[in-house]
């Protein structure tokens with residue numbers, strides 16, 4: 176086996192196209208995360224890989240073995256694809272012990288030698304569940320059940336491991352623990368994996384590459400670092416934490432906000448001759464709060480804003496400000512701003528600054544521009 180290739184994959188439910196001509200390759204041993212908002216087609220793509228859905232078009236190959244081809248009506252059954260699956264709901268058999276649950280894929284594949292030679296004990300030990308082998312799922316915590324599900328997904332040494340939001344049902348502490356365990360297992364065993372999530376921190380932590388989906392298609396597919404540094408579109412930027420959005424219009428000295436601030440975007444300024452309206456995206460952590468323009472660092476870009484809300488968050492305040500009707504969020508250090516911020520009133524004038532290298536710009540959405548123009552008329 177060397178890698179998984181998905182070509183022109185199309186899956187419809189009735190008249191709705193859920194996976195739309197999708198192209199994706201997963202190298203052998205690679206951990207690819209399918210990331211995107213609810214309903215963009217992540218789980219459906221995973222289910223097509225598993226053979227649990229029959230696509231209307233396209234091909235899926237595991238190495239040089241075609242497991243699905245719409246044209247030739249090739250559709251290899253799930254249990255013959257040599258995959259492991261780990262679901263959000265754990266999906267353990269309630270009437271089987273942990274030992275029998277973990278051993279189930281070996282039994283179905285008739286791998287009697289593996290069953291005899293202790294593969295179940297080894298898989299259980301990998302996820303620290305060796306002492307739970309005689310218990311039933313109802314006698315386990317959520318975290319233990321999910322670890323058993325991971326052992327079951329890996330025990331048969333599958334060509335591809337599919338994870339469908341496996342951490343979503345766990346509380347924050349357990350989620351971190353199981354996430355780290357999956358990461359370590361992947362580094363040790365080197366299996367190929369596709370992991371579905373809508374959580375960007377999970378995606379960054381686990382993925383060799385992130386495949387960001389929008390309406391059944393890939394919007395961007397790259398390493399976590401590249402996606403973080405250079406989100407390929409406004410949609411990706413918004414999804415991976417650049418929640419602050421400003422619409423700017425061209426001005427002869429830079430780019431102008433709706434309330435008249437002219438911003439120098441430095442090397443991030445789109446070239447002359449391009450669009451006259453752009454969207455600027457910024458992370459909350461890259462915005463800094465000040466009481467007056469003079470307080471902003473030299474060389475930073477400044478915005479005039481008004482205060483909307485302040486919430487105490489321990490080391491920082493979560494602050495919401497308004498720039499000509501656009502709401503921006505930022506974090507202000509408690510020690511630096513504690514003397515004035517908690518008592519500042521809604522509507523108080525404030526200044527926000529950022530380093531121009533931290534901004535990312537995108538062509539404005541034509542539909543939104545048209546909407547604004549029609550409102551103005």
Ligand SMILES: Nc1ncnc2c1ncn2[C@@H]1O[C@H](COP(=O)(O)OP(=O)(O)OP(=O)(O)O)[C@@H](O)[C@H]1O
Pocket residue numbers: 188193211212213214215216217218219220373
């Ligand atoms: N069996 C089905 N019949 C009809 N529509 C379906 C079916 N399965 C999924 N859909 C629809 O397909 C769309 C994509 O669903 P999918 O579960 O793939 O999205 P997702 O990106 O995984 O979202 P989530 O994170 O909420 O699971 C949704 O609008 C969903 O309602």
